[in-house]
Amino acid sequence: MFDQLIPVLPSTAEAPEGRLRIGGVDCGELAAAYGTPLIAYDQAHIEAAARAWLDAFADHPAGATVVYASKAFAAVGMLRLLGELGLGADVSSLGELEAARRAGIDPARIVLHGNNKSRTELAAAVDLRVGLVVVDAASELDLLEELCAAEGAVQPILVRINPDIVVETHQYINTAHAGSKFGVPAVEAATLLERAAASPWLEPRGVHVHLGSQLLDTAPWGRVLGWLAGWALELRERTGIEVHTLDVGGGLGIAYTEDQAPPTPADVARVVRDTLDREWVARGLRLPHLVVEPGRSIVGQAAVTLYRVGVVKDAGDIRYVAVDGGMSDNPRPTLYGAEYRALLAERCHEPASGPWWIAGVHCESGDVLVEDAPLPTPVRGELLAIAATGAYAASMASTYNLVPRCAAVLVGDGTHRPLLRGERLEELFARDVDGG
Ligand code: LLP
Numbered sequence: 001m002f003d004q005l006i007p008v009l010p011s012t013a014e015a016p017e018g019r020l021r022i023g024g025v026d027c028g029e030l031a032a033a034y035g036t037p038l039i040a041y042d043q044a045h046i047e048a049a050a051r052a053w054l055d056a057f058a059d060h061p062a063g064a065t066v067v068y069a070s071k072a073f074a075a076v077g078m079l080r081l082l083g084e085l086g087l088g089a090d091v092s093s094l095g096e097l098e099a100a101r102r103a104g105i106d107p108a109r110i111v112l113h114g115n116n117k118s119r120t121e122l123a124a125a126v127d128l129r130v131g132l133v134v135v136d137a138a139s140e141l142d143l144l145e146e147l148c149a150a151e152g153a154v155q156p157i158l159v160r161i162n163p164d165i166v167v168e169t170h171q172y173i174n175t176a177h178a179g180s181k182f183g184v185p186a187v188e189a190a191t192l193l194e195r196a197a198a199s200p201w202l203e204p205r206g207v208h209v210h211l212g213s214q215l216l217d218t219a220p221w222g223r224v225l226g227w228l229a230g231w232a233l234e235l236r237e238r239t240g241i242e243v244h245t246l247d248v249g250g251g252l253g254i255a256y257t258e259d260q261a262p263p264t265p266a267d268v269a270r271v272v273r274d275t276l277d278r279e280w281v282a283r284g285l286r287l288p289h290l291v292v293e294p295g296r297s298i299v300g301q302a303a304v305t306l307y308r309v310g311v312v313k314d315a316g317d318i319r320y321v322a323v324d325g326g327m328s329d330n331p332r333p334t335l336y337g338a339e340y341r342a343l344l345a346e347r348c349h350e351p352a353s354g355p356w357w358i359a360g361v362h363c364e365s366g367d368v369l370v371e372d373a374p375l376p377t378p379v380r381g382e383l384l385a386i387a388a389t390g391a392y393a394a395s396m397a398s399t400y401n402l403v404p405r406c407a408a409v410l411v412g413d414g415t416h417r418p419l420l421r422g423e424r425l426e427e428l429f430a431r432d433v434d435g436g
Helices: 002-008 027-034 043-057 076-085 094-102 119-128 138-151 186-197 219-239 265-283 332-336
Strands: 038-042 064-069 088-091 110-112 132-135 155-160 202-208 245-247 289-292 303-315 318-323 342-344 354-359 368-375 383-387 407-412 415-420
Touching (some): 027 383, 027 407, 027 415, 043 064, 043 076, 043 265, 043 289, 043 407, 076 088, 076 094, 076 407, 076 415, 088 094, 094 110, 110 119, 119 138, 132 138, 132 245, 138 155, 138 186, 155 186, 155 245, 186 202, 186 219, 219 265, 332 368
Parallel strands (some): 038 407, 064 088, 064 289, 088 110, 110 132, 132 155, 155 202, 202 245, 245 289, 318 354
Antiparallel strands (some): 303 383, 342 383, 354 368, 407 415
16 A cells, blocks of 8 residues: 555655654654644655756756745745745735745745736735736736836836647646636737836846646647747847746646656756757757746645544445545645545555545535545544645635634654644634624
8 A cells, every 4th residue: 555655655755564654753643733634744855856946957057046836835934945945936916925025035036926916916026026027918017017117116027928838737727728817929928028128117038938737748848948939039030129037837747646657857957958959049049047936846745634534434335434624625636636645644554445435524525535545444533644735735725614724734854843733713703703
């Protein structure tokens, strides 16, 4: 059981005497200290993943900035850890901007995204002097210019270009096809950069493109950068504007199941560099400074969620084990049909008694975290772990059914410290006007 799941577990995961340990700490100890559900992050895994991104682009001649896509998991402690390693932050809301600020991320390494940024968000970003605002629409450019003029600040920008490319992933996380709500078509991207160039308050640095998420193939980066070379050449010839900065987005996938073999950051870097050499340099275009925005590939596989087993029952042909969380702490199975792997955290080496459906506590049949998980017969009170829950689980958590959101902890070198404490019941009523 355990050995088979190593490809989806955090790098320090081990199971002496069948008990799951992460970062040198027994998961039973973590559950006792913080309660369940609990998202336990392996610090060593995160640091290695972040360094893999930094190393992959370290020798890019025009320099590269690695910004962590904070939407994957935006706890301030996580951002601080990554900031100290040298990463910046990709933020796409006032809340994420504030998390990056509180984490002490160098504003020059903050990239503001969003398909509909508000005046407040743009003003806060300009006020903080973020390194880049990625403009997503013509009206946003006007608003940004107005705010910069009022502040007396010159804001470097990129324009998000929609390359009209469909990549292989879930349709909800595919972002670069024609008709997507993100970015502007190629012709308009050039117009927006020209307009920015004509403004004393905006500094057009280049373009941003994000293909989609959970990509298990590097080819799309090659395709899009090859296509962009022609666009960049035309832009330069027609307007004299050069692409100084090229932000290639995030999107590298992780293994949720043992049969998935994601490329490494070095693989992505190789395709990017090869394409730049072949398509950009060969056309006489200068090598741009690169920005990459990994989220899932840094934190996704670094965590497991620990649940306490409750009801175990047969429902016709299906055998259910219900746990004390569900779609409120991880909506991905319900939302995307996402697949996960599970194990009983205190009996990692026992053979399976058959397939089990892992159900959550919420009042809908779709609240199933894993279908057909091979597990030994679960027993009320024991711990069940679901792997690879570090990205887009806590960050998309809800309080559905008035279930408080769970804690998240960072584990490493035999010690642990909380990143997010569990929500208290009273907090659920803090904004309920009649609830006090
Ligand atoms: N940059 C931009 C502009 C993005 O929109 C995203 C993700 C990223 C970077 C980071 O992508 P990553 O490296 O994490 O794949 N909730 C979905 C994923 C949505 C991704 C949205 N944008 C899920 O749970 O699969």
